Amino acid sequence: MKTPFVTKEQIEEIVKKYPTPFHIYDEKGIRENARKLKQAFAWNKGYKEFFAVKATPNPFIINILKEEGCGVDCASMQELLMAEACGMKEGDIMFSSNETPEGEFTKCRQLGGYINLDDITLVDFLEKECGVPETIFCRFNPGGVYNVSNGIMDNPGDAKYGMTRPQIAEAFKRLKELGAKNFGIHAFLCSGAVSNDYYPMLAGDLFKLAVELKEETGVDVKYINLSGGVGIPYRPDQEGCDILKIGEGVRKKYQEIIEPAGMEVAIFTELGRFMLAPFGHLIVKAIHEKHTYKEYIGVDACAANLMRPAMYGAYHHLTVLGKENEPKDHVYDVVGNLCENNDKFAIDRELPKIDMGDYICIHDTGAHGFSMGYNYNGMLRSKELLLHSDGSVQLIRRAETAKDYFATFDFCDVMKKVL
Numbered sequence: 001m002k003t004p005f006v007t008k009e010q011i012e013e014i015v016k017k018y019p020t021p022f023h024i025y026d027e028k029g030i031r032e033n034a035r036k037l038k039q040a041f042a043w044n045k046g047y048k049e050f051f052a053v054k055a056t057p058n059p060f061i062i063n064i065l066k067e068e069g070c071g072v073d074c075a076s077m078q079e080l081l082m083a084e085a086c087g088m089k090e091g092d093i094m095f096s097s098n099e100t101p102e103g104e105f106t107k108c109r110q111l112g113g114y115i116n117l118d119d120i121t122l123v124d125f126l127e128k129e130c131g132v133p134e135t136i137f138c139r140f141n142p143g144g145v146y147n148v149s150n151g152i153m154d155n156p157g158d159a160k161y162g163m164t165r166p167q168i169a170e171a172f173k174r175l176k177e178l179g180a181k182n183f184g185i186h187a188f189l190c191s192g193a194v195s196n197d198y199y200p201m202l203a204g205d206l207f208k209l210a211v212e213l214k215e216e217t218g219v220d221v222k223y224i225n226l227s228g229g230v231g232i233p234y235r236p237d238q239e240g241c242d243i244l245k246i247g248e249g250v251r252k253k254y255q256e257i258i259e260p261a262g263m264e265v266a267i268f269t270e271l272g273r274f275m276l277a278p279f280g281h282l283i284v285k286a287i288h289e290k291h292t293y294k295e296y297i298g299v300d301a302c303a304a305n306l307m308r309p310a311m312y313g314a315y316h317h318l319t320v321l322g323k324e325n326e327p328k329d330h331v332y333d334v335v336g337n338l339c340e341n342n343d344k345f346a347i348d349r350e351l352p353k354i355d356m357g358d359y360i361c362i363h364d365t366g367a368h369g370f371s372m373g374y375n376y377n378g379m380l381r382s383k384e385l386l387l388h389s390d391g392s393v394q395l396i397r398r399a400e401t402a403k404d405y406f407a408t409f410d411f412c413d414v415m416k417k418v419l
């Protein structure tokens with residue numbers, strides 16, 4: 001059972017000022033969840049969450065998380081600029097980029113962010129560009145298949161990220177020669193892991209690696225960055241993670257591995273999905289119905305507003321607002337207006353009878369939702385709204401206009417008409 005954080009009555013009020021489609025975020029849910037995460041790792045002195053900006057790059061959202069003590073994880077110049085605009089200070093930014101273009105490490109250093117090197121070749125690239133800072137992270141990739149528990153796994157051996165075991169040792173030695181004093185290890189080995197075992201298992205592996213690397217290279221590992229990857233239950237029959245149990249699981253590994261080695265490390269996380277996905281909905285309106293070889297409901301948004309179903313075949317739960325208790329005795333494809341047959345928010349979904357004008361809540365769009373948006377077919381990105389804890393609603397990004405879409409032709413006379 002999945003219950004939207006907004007009711008039909010609330011949406012009917014909201015659309016008077018802000019017509020569909022829009023992404024709406026639940027401030028109360030975001031804050032409560034962030035507090036629980038903090039509580040889960042309160043046992044670790046230096047613990048900090050660096051919210052993965054790419055999940056929901058909106059300054060209003062980032063500010064809420066900042067108030068809850070989070071920093072940000074960035075991977076591009078624009079994300080660094082967003083962090084700067086949000087007032088992120090020294091130690092608030094983790095820069096976990098890959099194939100990093102020139103200039104971005106420099107920017108990160110200017111902002112006092114932590115640099116996380118994805119590859120050994122970046123050691124000299126960094127040294128040449130802006131020098132090696134005192135504190136430096138390296139990203140580890142053990143290769144092979146990462147098997148967490150009952151079917152939850154991922155494939156680091158196929159992933160472009162991180163250094164091999166010999167490379168990370170080599171990188172640490174070289175970085176030490178170049179003046180680095182404090183070292184961090186980062187790894188992201190399983191994406192969307194709806195399991196209480198992923199972080200403890202990863203932490204165990206990285207703690208062991210930290211102890212080994214200390215012996216092998218003499219460096220002082222001060223940080224373990226567990227990155228993102230904690231999943232959420234997109235399906236109504238799925239059980240979510242228990243972040244308090246996850247925190248306890250990591251603590252056990254810490255006591256088993258780090259404490260006996262006489263070490264002390266701060267734990268960092270870079271969660272995106274876990275921080276935001278459940279606290280965002282894409283609200284759309286049914287505007288057409290089509291009865292051909294299948295039953296279609298056309299809505300006023302498309303994959304340009306939420307790409308995950310088209311891109312990964314991802315499941316997003318739908319609730320027809322106001323019909324929560326009606327029998328699900330119809331089977332629909334709920335589709336957008338792209339000229340692309342993968343533009344389907346749901347396929348063969350059992351739903352109550354949908355009437356034109358019904359509002360449909362697409363669940364769990366708070367992370368990797370709006371942000372994956374694009375402009376194919378000349379589609380425009382929607383507005384974003386914030387539902388405050390007191391029930392009021394704030395526009396936190398306006399919808400794109402045709403002018404925005406054509407803005408990159410501003411040098412071009414023939415486009416003046418539409419600018």
Ligand SMILES: *Cc1c(COP(=O)(O)O)cnc(C)c1O
Pocket residue numbers: 052054055073096188191192227228229230270271272273274367
């Ligand atoms: C995408 C990403 C994250 C966040 O991943 P989630 O699955 O949203 O938790 C964290 N760190 C890095 C380096 C990433 O690329």
